[in-house]
Amino acid sequence: MTDDTQQASPQAGPRNLTTLIAQVQQAGRRREDVSLEAILDAVGRRSFAPFLLIAGLVTLAPLLGDIPGVPSLMASLVVLVAAQLLLGRRHIWLPRGLLRRRVSRERFVRVTDWMVRPARWVDRLLRARLVWLARPPAHLPVALTCLLIGLAMPPMELVPFTANGAGLALTLFGLALLAEDGLMAMLAYLLTGGTLTMVVIGLA
Numbered sequence: 001m002t003d004d005t006q007q008a009s010p011q012a013g014p015r016n017l018t019t020l021i022a023q024v025q026q027a028g029r030r031r032e033d034v035s036l037e038a039i040l041d042a043v044g045r046r047s048f049a050p051f052l053l054i055a056g057l058v059t060l061a062p063l064l065g066d067i068p069g070v071p072s073l074m075a076s077l078v079v080l081v082a083a084q085l086l087l088g089r090r091h092i093w094l095p096r097g098l099l100r101r102r103v104s105r106e107r108f109v110r111v112t113d114w115m116v117r118p119a120r121w122v123d124r125l126l127r128a129r130l131v132w133l134a135r136p137p138a139h140l141p142v143a144l145t146c147l148l149i150g151l152a153m154p155p156m157e158l159v160p161f162t163a164n165g166a167g168l169a170l171t172l173f174g175l176a177l178l179a180e181d182g183l184m185a186m187l188a189y190l191l192t193g194g195t196l197t198m199v200v201i202g203l204a
Contacts, residue, residue: 014043015178016126017119020050025112034108036077037099045092048139051081052146052174059153059167061111071163073101075153078170082147086140126175130182142173142185145192152199159202165195 014020020043028038043050055074081092132138149166156162172188175181 014047014050016123017053017175017178018116018123020053020178021112021115021119024054025109027108028105032105033102034105035100035102036094040094040099048081048085048092048143049174049177051077051092052170053178056167056169056171056174057115059163060171061115071157071166072154073098074167074170075150078146078150078153082143082150085143086147122175126179126181126184128180130186131180133182133185134176134180138182138185139177142177142188145189146170146173148196149192152196155203156195156199159199162195162199162202165191165198169195 014023023043024039027042028034031038039054040051043054055078059071059074076098077094080094080098084092134142149169153163153166156166169188169191172184172191176183176185176188
């Protein structure tokens, strides 16, 4: 658990996607199922980037993102974390009901093992560039945009493919903060605009 001596950071924690997944794989290793709390404890709760990446990757991942209600669950995570970052809270708080949500060990292992190879490929693309889009205070517009994505995710379950767009945008924002890669942030902003436009058109 975190204390109140330091403010939550947008970038503290693992510096690439492969390391993040390796940390996630350590979550709840001795249990038959894996809780969200165990996953977040494995990566640390002071960094905004891993929260975004976990929410984005879960939304995108086969066997997880297609489960009814999962996009809404990840939306709750994103909204709570983004709002707290905007408010400058010293540590990230999540309700116990959310932290206790679980997935079977078998499904968890299959999904995380599937992510390892793409993660290595993604890490080769990341580098520090256009850092003004990824370093503080740029994390504040990122958090605001992610807050909008989170609020829009529940209705996205009614518009085909838009939840995947939201998951990819969250993943790109997480990668941007993780590697200080402003190009990823720029792509995420563009993808967010396109995805939210599709939601509005699809619900109209």
